[in-house]
Amino acid sequence: MNTDETIMRQDARGLACPEPIMRAKMAMNRAKGNAVEVLVDTVTARDNVVRMAGREGRETSVTVEGDCFVVRIGEKKA
């Protein structure tokens, strides 16, 4: 369990396919089941990361931050 102050954030802005998804997965692995945030700057990358996290059984929520999207990937359920 982590709080918003300590949540891991992965910057995947400006990367070509499939790197945003790979970076997001890498962050999920490093966070060991805790929630992570992935910063992306295209709708394609946003949707791809959301789809990947969904396939992994993780809940996601998206917020807009300037010109970018923050995909919050919820913690792994037991």
Added chain:
Amino acid sequence: MKSILKLLASKPGIILTGAVIGVLAPVLVSLGNPANMGICVACFERDIAGALGLHRAAVVQYLRPEIPAFVLGSFLAALLAGEWKPRTGSAPVVRFVLGAFSMIGALVFLGCPWRAWLRLAGGDWNAIFGLLGLFAGIVAGIVFLKRGYSLGRNYPSPTALGFVMPVLSAGLLVLAVVVPLFGRGADGQAVGPIFRSSTGPGSMAAPLAVSLVAGLVIGFLAQRTRFCTVGAVRDVVLFRDPHLALGIGSLFVVALLTNLALGQFSAGFQNQPVAHTDGLWNFGGMLLSGLAFTLAGGCPGRQLFLSGEGDGDAGVFVLGMIVGAGFAHNFNLASSTAGPSPYGPTATIVGLVVVAGIGMTFREKAAQERTVQ
């Protein structure tokens, strides 16, 4: 409108896009495009290179409207969806090289991944070797990606950059309609460019307006759905994600059925249109292309659609492909129906060395450090 745009981004959207391409490509053939070449991004960019005089292979010169229409359809879709975003800076010169070698590989096989599927849907079994090469190239690309390959990030750019490829495309369409003859022969007679083949594949074309509309529709749909013939395979192998593959499956099945309905299906290895039977170099050509496309982030169609939505680096890849087509024919690297040219295999090997070198040497240095705790 918003709900339609959103629907297209879903699973039915990608299946629909594949189906639309699967119908339109054989129909374009029945209306005049070369057989099993209703749409071929590599072949059509090669024809455009010929029309502009960047190569002088007289049988493959025509300013194909489908290609600029792909860019403009995508441009329109991206504008409507609020996704038009001018950006560049991710190693453009490397993308140019990848584009050029992807074209050389495609012209050794005689087609891009789109045409590989369309050839198979027309009964050309030689395409099987090409597709195997494509899969192998994509898997090789995935190995590099897993080792940390990256061409680095792009960054937001001045707005004007996003107009470059759409404006270039509009300019090509003007040239396609007006067909001015800029050159002069020794006798002072007007000759091309703009060149137009009188025989061979370059002389075969659907009516311009039909090609234009088909290209705009496909460009629009493909931007919305992210249709990508390389991403389709890559995502299945890398993430077990079949989303994009549904588009390819749909394209293949619908193209096969449409070919059968139109009497355009002819099964076999021999005497296939604009194809050769050398399995090794059908494989090798697409191995090179598949690797180059994977390292660039998407298939040649996807590069056109990305360039329409403002990605300047994808635009550079497209220009690399067009220049690569010039080299492929000027240097006699492209295959013919008789088989690979004497220099095609060597060019493919050189290309594989160069592209694999790019795969091995490019890393984003700060990739790990950018994770913020």
